[in-house]
Amino acid sequence: MASLFDAKKLILAPQAGVTDHVFRQLCIEQGAQLTYTEMVSAKALSYGNAKTQGLLSLAPNETSVVVQIFGHEPQTMAQEAQMLEERLGDTIFAIDINMGCPAKKISSKGDGAALMKDPDLAFAIIKAVSSAVSIPVTVKFRRGFELDHETAPEFAQLAEQAGASAVAVHGRYAQQFYRGSACWDVIARVKEAVSIPVVGNGDVVDGPSAKALFDQTSCDAIMIGRGAQGNPWIFREIQTYLATGEIISRPTPREKMDMAIRHAYLLREHEGNYLARMRKHAMWYVAGLPGASVYRRAFNDAVTFEDFKQIFNEAANYAEKVQESIQES
Template identity: 45%
Template sequence: MKIGNVELQNKVFLSPMAGVTDLPFRLICKEHNCGMLYTEMINAKALCYDDENTKKMLKIEDEEHPVAVQIFGSDPQYMGRAAEIMNQYPNEILDINMGCPAPKVVKNGDGSALMKNPKLAEEVLKAVVKNSTKPVTLKIRKGWDDDNVNAVEIAKIAEASGISALAIHGRTREQYYSGKADWDIIAKIKESINIPVIGNGDVFTVEDAKNMIDKTNCDAIMIGRGAQGNPWIFERINHYMQTGEVLPEPGCEEKISTAIKHLGLAVEEHGEYIAVREMRKHIAWYLKGLRNSARIRDEVNKIESYEEVVAKLNNYKADALTLG
């Protein structure tokens, strides 16, 4: 798998997710053979204004590569300048967000709202491609709503504008994450353009990944919610693609040990106060489906110290192993 001049070892990627795909989570996913990591989305305007919090989100470790940084905005000038700034950073790929459904993003005409204005979208794409020394990719949705499905039109504009690969989430903005992702739109885009197409939406299992590739003929898969509390999904899909064998799901011990490791990385990166709070959602995802997990989750949500969270999880793991 190749995007522009960037060689990728496999074709199972981590989707950019605000508040989720920070450095600690990316490192965990990389350990489990994720083919390409995406950062949280970066506000192009904030980057241009040298915002400190934005720069912190751009920290990339040597062991992460290859990494795609995703920027968002709808002003071609700011987006072009952001691309220029990103030339100094060590990421291999620069990605443009045209899929975020969040109200605070779309109210400014950014994210998936940009799909409603193909002419402006084209100006943004061309400005970023012109100013970037790296391959530029694009992430879109099916369209704004069922009456405005224009993913194929945007995909063709993207290819003509010099975009190196396109990721498509098979839902409209109006759907957010509800209902079912439409994989037919991924197949239509794959037939309509010649650059690599990355399918996204409703890949939660090894079988889902196989079905998406079979149904859409996409070149790669991007996993978002399916990786939350489940970084093993990357190695399990890759193993299946190579051997046809489905590896067993991780057990309770491995899930809790990984949650503790993830928490440690988060404390290193963000400090104890922020990390313990930010990790509550991740811990809930890791524990999902395990015995008595709701009780442990509620208890963890009230704890404010790293040591106490670790002790709570280790006790839970010991109890689970005793009970078998």
């Protein structure tokens, strides 16, 4: 495990409703070194739920994936982890257990971040899962559950004792959801508390913030979530910055729109009902372009790949015209 995290790995963070295999494919092409699936319900897997099975589709260039599961029943989770290991073979790098999701529909059932409030059950889950599989088991959690009650360092120790091979820490309390800024000091405290690798997470948006997170916490790898939305290039940018200190130029509007078109094309090819998902990505791709608010409205009416393509091309053409007129004046 350590060998896989010892080169300052850049990881695409799991994001339900966002990091499907198509988005992961684009991020890997742009330099993401490890990817996580969206969180997958162990219970739903045990029922053979078709939609949940769909979350296990892999990208063609994905040679190493972490499957993230959630739940609160140690035996169900262990059994499904075993099934995943058998089914995905060499491609599965690790099973990650979600102990950080603050969403009500998850935590009200005792899953996700609610497990930070029940350390005994969290221990039993990690122990059961890590005993059931031969691949590494990792745990992703937050600074703590309740606001201003930091428990991450002890929780990380508990995870290590229960058999976890690495932990990932998002430096916000569950009760913060995504408000405020992530505390990176807690990641440093977790790093001091355990001897397994620690993945730092929260508010990395470019090369300098990635370097700062590594420097301030001595974490072994970093995980990027929202910074990759509409911006798969972030991995290349960070890699270059870490290696050379150079800030490479951002993609042009045309490059952005070409990526967006490809994204829509791949989603149409591989996902049944992809419109809601593509609208979300489309909004992120056009963010910051001139006329973005107009395109956002247009995406809501887009129902075919051709509709999306036309809007993206218009956005690129208009951005180029605006750019030309700025240069002329």
